[in-house]
Amino acid sequence: MEKSKKAMVLKRVQMPERAPGVRVTNFNEVALGYSPERAIQEASRCLQCKDSPCRRGCPVEVDIPAFVKCIKEGDFTGAIREIKKKNFLPAICGRVCPQENQCERFCVLGKKRDPLTIGGLERFAADHGRDKNPLDEPSKPKPTVKRVAVVGSGPAGLTVAGDLARVGHEVTLFEGLHKPGGVLVYGIPEFRLPKEIVEFEVDYVRQLGVEIKTNAVIGKLFTIDELFKRGYHAIFIGVGAGLPLFMGIPGENLDGVYSANEFLTRANLMKSYLFPEYDTPIKRGGRVAVVGGGNVAVDAARVALRLGADEVYLVYRRGEAEMPARAEEIRHAKEEGIIFEVLTLPVRLLGKNGWVCGMECVRVELGEPDESGRRRPIPIKGSEFALDVDVVVVAIGTRANPLLPSTTPGLELNERGYIVADEETGRTSREGVFAGGDIVTGAATVISAMGAGRKAARAIDEYLKK
C-alpha cells in the first residue's frame, strides 16, 4: 500500500493524445487534456510547498499551489479564478508555455522524478471555466476618462489592454491584420492551439470594455503622433517581431520557397488547409524541407505534413540537443514521421522552370561557442549532398518590422531595430509611449510578452494618474 502510494506521487498522470497516424491527417488538437478524475489525481501529487519554488519560475507569478489545491478539492471554478488573478490567457498558456523551462523546472517533485504537470492542470482549469461555467461578468470599474491606444493584439497588447480596462481606462486596441491575436492566430497552428480558444480569450478582453479595431496598420493609417492628436493619453506598442529573415543563399526567391510566416499565415490565419472552401491557396503535398530548429520550424513542418506532404525534412544546422523548440514538440514531430536532418546547412536552392526542385546542403560539425553561447557550425569539406524538394519553408527567425518605428520620430531603437524600453516599466524614449513583448526582446514567448504587458500596464496606470 505504502509503496504504491509513493509510486503514484512520483509518476505523472499522462495527458491523452491523439495517435500520430490519425493526427497527421487533420488539424485537430493533438493533446486532449485531462478528464476531471485525472486532473484531480494529478493535482493530488502536489506537495503544497510553503515556499512554492514553482512560482519563481512563472513570469506572471500565478499562485500555483493555490489553484492546484482547488483542483484537488474539485473546486474547478475556484481554480480558474485563482489563475485569472494573474494570468489573462490561461487556456493559451496552459497549451503553449514552455513549462519545462519555467514553473515545472523548479517543482520539488522534479528532483525525484516527474515534476507536477502544472501546464496541463492550468489548461484543465481554463477549459473547464470555458466549457462549463462561463466566467462571471467582469465588474465595471469607474471610468477614469483617460484614453489609451494599444498597438498590436498579440499576448502583450491583449494583456495591457485588459489590465488597463479593468482599472477604468478607455482602451482602443489597434491591430493591422483582420483578426486579433497576433502570433496566436497567424502563427501557432490549430492542432496546438485551437483558434476558438484564442477567440474566447479575445472576447473576454472585449467584455472588459476594450474596443478592438482591426485593419488598422499603425504607421500607415495613423502614426503614433496622430494617435496622440486624436486624444490618446498614452500608447503601448506591442507589434511583435514580425519581419521574416531569409538565408541569403542563391535560389531563395524561386516559386515554392516560403518564409515560415507566410506558410503559417496562409495555413492558420487564412485557413488555406481548407482550400478551396476558403479562398487562400497553399502548396500541398510533395517533399517539403523546413529550415530551422525552433518552435516555428517544428510547427511549419507539422503543418506541411498535415497538408499532405509525402516527406518532410527538418533541416537544422546544429544538433538536436541545441534545438530551441520545446521538447514536447520535437517528440510530437518525430512521432509523426518528420525526418530530422541535423548538423546540416543549406547552401543553395536549385530550380526547374522557376520552381524549387532541390536543396543543396553540407554537413557541419560543432566548433567553439559563438556570441549566443551556442557552438558554431563548421562545414565539413566534401560532405555536400542534395535533397529533392518541392517546397522549402525558411524558419530561421524574425526581426523587428520597421514599419511602425520608422514613422515614429524620437523612438529609440537598438542596433537590431528593436525598441529600447525599460524592463520594469516598458517606458521608451518617447513621453507617454510604452512598449513590450517581442518588439522589445526579439522573438521570445507568449508568457514573457504577457509579463511585459502586465508591467507596462502598471506603469501606464501610474503615468496616467500623474
Place this chain on the structure above:
Amino acid sequence: MFKIVKKEELTADVYLIELEAPDIARKAQPGQFIVLRIGERGERIPLTIADFDRAKGTISILFLVVGKSTRWLSDLRAGDHLVDVSGPLGKPSEIERVGTVLCAGGGVGIGAIHPIARAFREAGNRVIVVMGFRSKDLIVFEDEMRAVCDEFHICTDDGSRGFKGFVAQLVDKILKEDEVDLVYAIGPTMMMRTVCDTTRPHRIKTVVSLNPVMVDGTGMCGSCRVSVGGKTKFCCVDGPEFDGQQVDFDLLMARQKIYLEEEKLSMERYEAKGEGRRAKSERRVKDEKRKAEGECRKVKS
C-alpha cells in the same frame, strides 16, 4: 465592414468601385494600395487606390476580373459590404517638381496612374499621358486622365483608336520628339517591362508599380519578394514603386504564376456554384446585349 457606395462596369470585365473608408481616404497618397477581403472565407487581395475623396470619406478601386476574388468583387452591388479593407499600404509615389513627366498606363494600370499624374501636375510639372488598350471598346478613364495632363496620347493594339501599337512603341516615339525627365509606367507586367526596355537607351528614370502575390501587405510574410538591382525587396513595404530599370521582371512573372492551378480551380468552383450563378446569368444577359450591339470583346491582360 466597408460599404460599397458605387459600382460601375466601365467596360467588359473592368469595374470601378467606390468604398466608404473615411480613415483610409484621409491618409491615402498617390501610389498606395489597399488589401481587402470580401467575405469571411475570402483571400486578402491588393488593389491600388485609384482615387480618394477626403471630404466624402471614400476611396475608389479600378479592377480587372482575372480570377475568383475579382469576379466575386464584381458581383457585389452598391449597398453591399466588404468585411475587411486595410490601408493605405505601400510607400506613396515620390512627387517632386522635375520638369516633364510622362505617365504611361496600360489596362487597369490606368487606375493607379491617375492620382499620380494628377499629383505631378499639381506639383507644377508638365504631364504627358499615354494610355494603351487592346482596342477602343476597352478604353476607360479617358476623361479623368485628360483632366490631369497637359498632353494626351492614346494607343490601341488593333489601331481602332489613336496610335496603332503598344504603349512602349508610343512612348518611344514621344521620347524621340520630346524632352522628358521622368517616366511612370503602370500596367500589366509585360507592358511595364517593355516600357523600361524602351526608356533604357534614352537614360530616363522609369518608375514602375509592381504587383506580386501578397498576403498581409505589411512586410510580415515575404510573399511579395521582388528583386531590384540584385537585392531582394518586399514589394508591399519597400514599394510598390521601384526603379523599373533595376527590376528583375523574369522573377516577378515567375512568382505571379505560383498558384495558377489553384486559381483556376477556385474560379471554376465559383462559377459552377450557386453563389456565382445568379450573377453569372445576369452577366450572360448583359454580354449578349453587348454582343448584339457589336461591342463585345473578352479581355485578358
